Amino acid sequence: MTRKSRTDRRVDLIDAARRAIIRHGTEGVGLNHVAEEAGLTSGAVLYHYPNLSELLVDAHHAGMERFYELRLKRISGMRDPAEKLVVTIRSGLPHGPDDPDVRLLNELGGAAARNRMYALLLTTLYDRQVAMYQSILETGGALGTFTLTDDSLVIARNLVALEDAYGYRITARHPVIGPDEAVDLILAYARTATGNPLKTSH
Amino acid sequence: MTRKSRTDRRVDLIDAARRAIIRHGTEGVGLNHVAEEAGLTSGAVLYHYPNLSELLVDAHHAGMERFYELRLKRISGMRDPAEKLVVTIRSGLPHGPDDPDVRLLNELGGAAARNRMYALLLTTLYDRQVAMYQSILETGGALGTFTLTDDSLVIARNLVALEDAYGYRITARHPVIGPDEAVDLILAYARTATGNPLKTSH
DNA sequence: TCAAGATTTAAACCCGTATTCAAAAACAAG
């Protein structure tokens, strides 16, 4: 073992790749971009990774995992399903047009239609987010906090869909729809779907 | 003037570019791809267009215009706002994972975060679609067909957002969510938002 | 300190890119 373990070095490269992808796009990013971001040469990158595309897949995979885990952590200590729901909606949206995590996810939207690996990653993430919302909705329904107008699966799918779409609008710098406006829009749906006023905490 | 006018030849190239973009992605498409799709050489393409990126922008622009105009045409002869709404929801979704028009739109999702031109095109299309929905909702409200639970702008924005998101899921080949399922999901929201049963016509 | 191993670099390689340009081909009009 040297100063940094083999896996640690790969983690660094994954992070460099993540930044490079955001800067140049999944299909526009090059080995030199990643190397520059990592403070190395392209050869050194390829010493740790067999080829570029594998590194890019790992970078996307890691980015998704981080995004999802962060969302779970945000609501880990909460009891009230209504509060959980509001916080979860917020955590699914980018903080601004340059939010790195969402930027990374949005890069895959087009590529997923051509690349089975990326398609699988994206649909898996979607389904996990749906399950996350569904769990909140179900417990809220059981506790009487929510009165669901539809099957929880339907509402959950629509909530994640709304997040995704407004994420795209925000990263595309829509002049009117920012993070706050997107939250309001999604909450408008969540309120009618749950029958809960869902007050935002500030 | 020769057999084909200058603008006609450009239209052919735009269509070739559209197909090439779908095959290789906005950032992965090359001059040779477009030329091959048009049955020409790269030099001939550049004889009609000053450079590749300008052609790509035109191709995206034309694709959006076609997509939007087609949606308007679908509901042009209809009276009943409920019927209009259902048809419009359908026309906003891809027919399947390989639907060319939606594939083209999805290509821009990631690029819009890096390219101001693409961002403008996408947000403009979004706003126009919102206006289209809003018009349907407003007339339905005026006629008493709809009883809107929210401002028509809010509902319209959410409807377009849902279309966009499910378009991505469908083109990414989600194993469960296809065009029919997506329609049902969006209709679930539309029903609660309009207070109308919104029967699908078959 | 020294030797062995791991890591990084720099250069070479080959392939593909956008773009330019002179020559060839296709075409329209006289």
Next chain:
DNA sequence: CTTGTTTTTGAATACGGGTTTAAATCTTGA
């Protein structure tokens, strides 16, 4: 058919891509 113009080709240019490899550097353990 011939002339003049438009269009297309194919080659040349110059650059950048990913990947490989030998040499140089750095790190660790003895």
